[in-house]
Amino acid sequence: MKNGLVRTGLVFAIMILFVCVGMHPVFASEQKECFDVENHDVTIELCGLRKEYTVKLTKQQLNEIDVVFESIKDDLNNVKTQEETIKIYSDAIAKLDRYGLLNNCSIKQVQGHIFGNYLSFVNNHFLNKLYENKQLSDKNTFCLICGHSTETSFLPAFSSLLIRLSFIFKSYYLAIASYMAAIFRYVIQDYFKQNPIALGSGIIFGAYYSHGPGLVPARGWIFSLGLFGVKRWNGEFYGQISELMAGNDLHYIGATGFTGIKIWKDNSDYYYLGFANSIHLEHSSHNEVWI
Numbered sequence: 271m272k273n274g275l276v277r278t279g280l281v282f283a284i285m286i287l288f289v290c291v292g293m294h295p296v297f298a299s300e301q302k303e304c305f306d307v308e309n310h311d312v313t314i315e316l317c318g319l320r321k322e323y324t325v326k327l328t329k330q331q332l333n334e335i336d337v338v339f340e341s342i343k344d345d346l347n348n349v350k351t352q353e354e355t356i357k358i359y360s361d362a363i364a365k366l367d368r369y370g371l372l373n374n375c376s377i378k379q380v381q382g383h384i385f386g387n388y389l390s391f392v393n394n395h396f397l398n399k400l401y402e403n404k405q406l407s408d409k410n411t412f413c414l415i416c417g418h419s420t421e422t423s424f425l426p427a428f429s430s431l432l433i434r435l436s437f438i439f440k441s442y443y444l445a446i447a448s449y450m451a452a453i454f455r456y457v458i459q460d461y462f463k464q465n466p467i468a469l470g471s472g473i474i475f476g477a478y479y480s481h482g483p484g485l486v487p488a489r490g491w492i493f494s495l496g497l498f499g500v501k502r503w504n505g506e507f508y509g510q511i512s513e514l515m516a517g518n519d520l521h522y523i524g525a526t527g528f529t530g531i532k533i534w535k536d537n538s539d540y541y542y543l544g545f546a547n548s549i550h551l552e553h554s555s556h557n558e559v560w561i
Contacts, residue, residue, distance in 0.1 A: 314371050317424070317471045317544065318529030319383060323373050331369055335533070338365050339418050339541050346416060346493040347502075352392070355414060355495050356385060362416075362543060366531065384530050387545040388414050392497060401497040408510065409550045413496020415525065416543045417503075421488040423538055425472035425514065425523065470527035473542070475551060476508035480518035488524075494549050503551050510550040525549045 309326040316322075327335070345358045360381055367377050391397060391412035401411065475488035487506035494501045509524025530544010 312371075313534040314373070315424075315532050315534075316372075316375060316380065316383075316530070317532055319375065319380075321373060321375065325370050325373070327369065332535075335366075335369065335371075335541070338362065342416060342543075343418075343491055343493070349495075349500070352495065359384065359414060359416070359543065363531070366543075371531070371533065380531065384414070384543075384545050387529060388412070388496075397497060408501075408552055409548070410494040410496040410498045410501040410546075411548045413494040413498075413501075413546055413549060414544070415492065415494045415528065415530075415546045415549060417490060417492035418535075418539075418541050419475065419488045419490030419492065419507075420537075420539045421476050421486050422490075422540045423474045423521070424528070424532060424540070425474060470529045470545075470547065471532075472511075472523050473525035473528055473546070474509060474514065474521045475524040476522045478520040478522075492549070492551070494546070496549075501549070503553065505553060507551045507553050510552045511548065524551045 309328060310332060311324050312327050312332070313324050314322070342358060342362050346355070349355050349358065363372070363380050363384075364377050366372060372380055397412065476486060478485050487508055489506050490504075492503045492507075507524070509522035511523045511526060514521040514523060525546045525548065527547025528542070528544055529546075530542065532544075533541040535541060
């Protein structure tokens with residue numbers, strides 16, 4: 271009787287041992303997966319809505335956003351009408367919202383902000399007459415814009431305005447004061463979480479570094495639809511609207527009045543989707559900007 275109880279106990283102990291050994295890899299695997307998930311801080315700004323914030327995304331989610339913008343690019347390469355373009359933008363904004371990239375703004379609020387600006391200009395009879403015969407290959411104006419590019423940065427609206435005014439002022443000292451104020455605002459922009467003036471940002475594409483690699487173009491793709499029709503840039507390009515000198519380095523402004531979504535991917539690598547007052551870019555290894 272005693273031996274039977276011992277044998278029964280041994281069998282029961284062996285069964286428990288096998289169950290525990292079988293379950294351990296499962297728990298170890300689940301624990302490993304938990305520790306392998308790394309969150310990345312992604313900075314988002316809704317330009318023109320004075321909202322800037324950081325969201326946490328996994329590496330997989332970052333890759334999915336890459337896929338979203340590649341899909342947008344493919345769709346825009348085949349677009350033929352204004353209605354198709356607006357639908358692609360609307361769907362893209364809805365997709366970005368699924369990743370929490372719109373923060374506490376609604377899809378309709380962001381769509382209205384971008385399309386409201388665009389439609390108010392393209393439906394203006396006077397502007398259409400004014401730009402009717404000015405089909406320029408390297409420019410667009412009052413346009414929807416979407417893209418992904420490196421060597422890209424955003425200039426606060428206040429700085430953009432001051433730079434333009436500095437070239438209007440005839441007084442040397444007023445021009446210098448305005449220009450220095452613009453540089454100062456550009457340098458300290460990282461300390462501001464929100465753009466204090468919702469006029470739209472400037473976008474810098476490409477730069478010349480005096481102590482370094484020299485001339486560095488922006489690389490990527492840009493789509494625009496405006497009063498000059500559909501304009502696309504792919505590969506390497508430089509801004510042609512004006513220059514910003516910071517120290518001995520030159521930065522080339524290629525878009526002004528940008529309102530919409532900008533997503534900081536890494537260093538000077540950005541995604542952006544929205545509206546711009548003007549775009550002027552050039553595919554060239556020799557960059558000259560005329561003011």
